[in-house]
Amino acid sequence: MAKSQLQRLLWLQGNKCFYCKKSLKPADASIDHVMPKSLGGKDIVENKVVCCKTVNQLFADMPMKEKLRCLIQWEGVLPCPKPPSD
Template sequence: MRTLVLNAGYEPLTVVSFKRALVLVLNDKASVIEHVESEPVWAGRVAYERPVVILLTRYVRVPSTRRVPVTRRGVLRRDEHRCGYCGKSAATIDHVLPRSRGGADSWENLVACCLACNNAKSDRTPQEMGWALRMTPRPPRGTAWTVRGVERGDPRWEPYLALAA
């Protein structure tokens, strides 16, 4: 069971285990906003509510330039596992401007690509192939990318994640 941690201003920060969340609550560093009614945590003879969402009591300063690292998995997820050229199911990634020509490993230069298009394109640009990208590659945005752990979220987190979007 996991718990969504909100900053004092209700900004989603991260996802932690319910045990870590309970420790934060017991040490008065956070308060429970939502909990599971039917599953209390017993410590001796005392029952504590199992937290689903907690709110920190003090504001934690977060750098405003939270950059999402470029990864193969991230590019595939951003492009919804669809080829940037033909729209079929994609399992590889492609450099729009090939690395052999100075293309960088950046969100703006990488797209998901099916194996057939990746092999056909080789070390050429889409313009040389007469191809067009289905979308313009951009860095991903939103809480699903900046808050770790929300991609496999609890439905009870939705109202708090929607506030930040």
């Protein structure tokens, strides 16, 4: 079983970013609160997904409505804003 919450969530998501669906290593991953804690979201598993650190930084304290708007705009799969690694 995964040792950390990040590892467990990443495993449950097939080792992929929740938003851009690209393969994700634990070192490049972070936990996103779907409803930001700063806007009243709870710090519970049901409110967490693992995503690229870059996507998490872009979403920052974005309200859920705006996140959904972005997902709808990109038809469910955001293009990963992280530059390709060499």
